[in-house]
Every structure is written in structure tokens, then in C-alpha cells.
Amino acid sequence: MDKLKDKLKKRGMTQEALEKRFTLLRTMMAISIGIVLSIVIIVIVSDDPLLAIKYLLIGPLMSLNNFFSLFTMWIPIVITGLAVCIMFNANQFNLFAEGGFFFGAVVASAVALSVNLPAGIHPVVCVLAAAVVCGLMGAIPALMRYKLGASEMVASLLLNYACLQLGLFIISYFFRDPNAGSVVSEKYPDSARLMELIPRSNIHVGIIVAIVLVILTYYFMYYTRWGYEIRLVGQNGKFAKYTGVSIGAVTVFSQMLGSALAGGAGAMETLGLYSRFSYTDLTGHGWDGVTLAILAGRNPKYIPLAALFLAYLRKGADLMSMRAGMQTDFVSVIQAVILVFLLAEQFLSGYRQRKTYALSKQLETAREEMGG
Numbered sequence: 001m002d003k004l005k006d007k008l009k010k011r012g013m014t015q016e017a018l019e020k021r022f023t024l025l026r027t028m029m030a031i032s033i034g035i036v037l038s039i040v041i042i043v044i045v046s047d048d049p050l051l052a053i054k055y056l057l058i059g060p061l062m063s064l065n066n067f068f069s070l071f072t073m074w075i076p077i078v079i080t081g082l083a084v085c086i087m088f089n090a091n092q093f094n095l096f097a098e099g100g101f102f103f104g105a106v107v108a109s110a111v112a113l114s115v116n117l118p119a120g121i122h123p124v125v126c127v128l129a130a131a132v133v134c135g136l137m138g139a140i141p142a143l144m145r146y147k148l149g150a151s152e153m154v155a156s157l158l159l160n161y162a163c164l165q166l167g168l169f170i171i172s173y174f175f176r177d178p179n180a181g182s183v184v185s186e187k188y189p190d191s192a193r194l195m196e197l198i199p200r201s202n203i204h205v206g207i208i209v210a211i212v213l214v215i216l217t218y219y220f221m222y223y224t225r226w227g228y229e230i231r232l233v234g235q236n237g238k239f240a241k242y243t244g245v246s247i248g249a250v251t252v253f254s255q256m257l258g259s260a261l262a263g264g265a266g267a268m269e270t271l272g273l274y275s276r277f278s279y280t281d282l283t284g285h286g287w288d289g290v291t292l293a294i295l296a297g298r299n300p301k302y303i304p305l306a307a308l309f310l311a312y313l314r315k316g317a318d319l320m321s322m323r324a325g326m327q328t329d330f331v332s333v334i335q336a337v338i339l340v341f342l343l344a345e346q347f348l349s350g351y352r353q354r355k356t357y358a359l360s361k362q363l364e365t366a367r368e369e370m371g372g
Helices: 002-010 015-045 049-061 064-089 097-114 122-148 152-175 206-223 225-235 237-242 247-273 285-295 300-324 330-343 349-371
Strands: none
Touching: 015 049, 015 330, 049 064, 049 300, 064 097, 064 206, 064 225, 064 247, 064 285, 064 300, 097 122, 097 152, 097 247, 097 285, 122 152, 122 247, 206 225, 206 247, 206 300, 225 237, 225 247, 237 247, 247 285, 285 300, 285 330, 300 330
16 A cells, blocks of 8 residues: 555645645636736726737846846845745734834834944844844734734734834934935945945845845744744644644744844845935835735745746836836736635635545545455
8 A cells, every 4th residue: 555655646646746736726827817817907908008018028028127127126025925924824914024124124224324333244233123123023913912812913004004103203303314305314324235236236135135034934934843833833723732832932933033034124125225215105015925925825935936926027017107108006906816816715626626536536446456
């Protein structure tokens, strides 16, 4: 029987292999439906649909600058995607990555403008300060859920807007440039800026940090005790408690770690791309992280590819807006459609049931043959 199981495993005829194929099919179908729907909208709305579709689908590859912009957009959403992956794996629908990203930029700006340090050390201190502060703030929704029974989703949403208003207050009253015509901070000292890797490309050292974080997050989640406990709590909290896992400690730690990553991402974004703090609203990168975490099935190793897909869509939409006069808002429609189909329990459930039934019949037949 063991030989039979090994043979079936090699041929991909196992429940685990079936689940992987089903997940991949669901994801590809959801993406395809989202893209087709966007093309239909373009055809209906645009005066020149062929030009608009051209820039949406191949615009990011039409010049070197456009191609570089993909990776500029890729850096922050990869890290927020990792942040949400960690939080969601603990079965906590915490949405603080959005507020954490924004407030991380605020903290980094405050440190950059308040402390004089040598180049190389200065941005590291700024990013670490942002990560620590946002990590501590990210514990608030988790503690409210664990201690008070409050919804972590509602608590994190409220915390996002508290961070927005507090951040704008800090910049406006302590670091605002009095000579600027809008609410922006003073310019960052050169020592606080992240090093640009490719001249005039806006690709900064944050891309290396993002790649390293992908590797470290995957290793942490699948090869360490803490990562295993986070996933165990998310999959079966009662069993985790029975085995001696501290549900509260694991829950709070996972939310703090994810929030710290989001805060660090905001710090690197503002110090890598901008000369001063200029945000006036939440950036949306935290919501992108939610999309990526769901698209990647909460697995960190799939986040880079999912982020590249989303960055490609965003860049294509930007080019389409500039060249063909189409609004970029429909990218949010694509994201929403993808999320709806991925989260819908009944989407392709019939296909899944048929394949599962066929697999069970094959195993039953094989057992009968072995028994005979």
C-alpha cells in the first residue's frame, strides 16, 4: 500500500496536490475575470479603447523608465503583503497595515528631521524607529480582541484613521515647512535618504531589503517554532491551546510583527522616493497588502509574484490615464472582483467536488486491487 501511495504522490494524485491545483485554478480564474471585466469597461467608456488597452497590457514594458517604475511600486506592497500574511495567518483580520504604513512614514520623517547621524546609519535608525513604534501600536487591536472581545477589524480600522489624524497633526505642528504652500515637512537631510541603486530610476536600497524580508518571513513562518505556532493558532485555536500554546502571546506577537513590517515599509518609501513628507491621506498600500495576502494564499513565497502583478496593473493604468485619458480607479474594480471570487466559498466548488470524488474512487479501486 505504501508503494501505491508513493506512486500516486509522484503522479500528483493526492488530496494535497488536488488542493494546490484547485487553489491555482481559482486564482487564475479570478484574475482572468477581473481583467476581462476591466477590458469590457474600457471598451464601453473609452473613446479609443484599443489605445487604452494597449497601454494597460503592454505599457509597462514599452520603455526602461516604465519598467523601473514597476519595481518602485513593487517595493512597498511586497512588504505590506508580508505584513498582512503574518497577521492573517494567526486568523486575525487586522487591517492596521494601512495606518501602520502611513504612521511609519511620519515617525521616520520625525526622526530624520530631529536627529543628526552619519549617512548609512541615519536611515537605518529612522526605519527601525518606525518599525518599533508601529509594532507597539499594532498590538492595540490584538489586545482589544484578546482582553475585551472586541473585533480586531473594527479596532484596526478606527486605529488607521487615528494614525492619519495624529500623523498629520505631528507634521503640521512640529515639522511643517513654513515656506511651502501646502502641508509638507521640511526637506530631509541627505544623510537620512535611502541610497538609489540605479541612477534616475527611483529604485532604492529598499528593494534589497524587500527581497531579504521575503526570504526571512518565509523561513520564519515555516521553519521556526513561533511561525508554526502562529499558523497553528490560525488553523485551530482550540487544538493550539490544548497543546500548550499561549493563544494571547502568539496573537499579540503576530500582530506586532506584521505592524512593524508595515511601519518599516512606510519609512523606506518616504525616505527612498521623496525629499520630504508630503502625504495628506492614507496611501492605500496597506489595502494592497490585504489583496496580496489573499491572492498569495497567505504564503509569503508567493507575495513577490502577486505584488509584481498588482504593480504591473497599476503602472499600466497610470500610463493608460496619461495617454488615453482613462481614469485609473478601475484597477480597484479589478482588485475587488479578484477578492470576491477568491473569498467566495462556492466559486468552482462543483469542480472541486468532482475532482475530489474522482480521486476517492481511484483510491478505492486501487485498494480493492491491492486487497485482491
